[in-house]
Amino acid sequence: IVGDITHSRVARSNMEILNKLGAEVYFSGPEYWYDHAFDKYGKFLPIDELVEEVDVMMLLRVQHERHAxxxxxxxxxxxxxxxxxxxxxxxxxxxxxxxxxMHPGPINRGVELADSLVEAPKSAFVAQMENGVFMRMAMLEAVLRGRKLGGLE
Incomplete structure (x- = not known):
């Protein structure tokens, strides 16, 4: 998970669920945008130590409005x-x-991801956003019907 981790709801929810599911979680970005309380979920490393190792690179939007x-x-x-x-x-x-x-959107082209890579083969965020709608629908239906979600209540 790379970026403004402290201010990101996406980062918080993902670090918690990924940790519960047994994934190895790594964080990167400006250290002043990282809260070491998150160390219980993963490890903070420079991005160049991660790029060759990770299976998923989740980029977070730089939230300019939160830094004014x-x-x-x-x-x-x-x-x-x-x-x-x-x-x-x-x-x-x-x-x-x-x-x-992956990227939760919207993307700041040329900031989190080079403009030339937005539609590159490894860029999965269009499918991520489309599938996110269906996942949220399924989870809401399960909650409203009182079903358990695979032990992740």
Whole structure:
């Protein structure tokens, strides 16, 4: 999970469920956007230590609106973020053949992911968003009908 982990509901829900399901979870991004309370769910590492190892790279949207006025606002530029933490052509080339890139959307093109890679074969976020609708429908139906969700109540 790469990006603004502290402010992301997506990161929080994924780290919890992935941990329960036994996945190895890694975090990356600016360290000032990471809360070490999340260490119980996974390990924080530089992105370049992860790209060759992971099966799924989940990118998070840089939430510019949440950083206005924070202590690190002056440290941020979209191009610097992309160079340091984004998936660019070089990092993409290092991903394992079957690795997929996920993103909850909307994507800041050229920030989290190079514009040229938005429709690349490993970019799975269009299917992720489409399938997310059906998953939420199924979970809501199960909850409303009082069914258990595979031990994940």
């Amino acid at each position: 006025g924070d202590a690190h606002e002056g440290d941020f530029s979209a191009s610097d973020y992309h160079k340091q933490y984004g998936i660019n052509e070089e990092r993409y080339a290092l991903l394992k053949p079957d690795t997929i890139i």
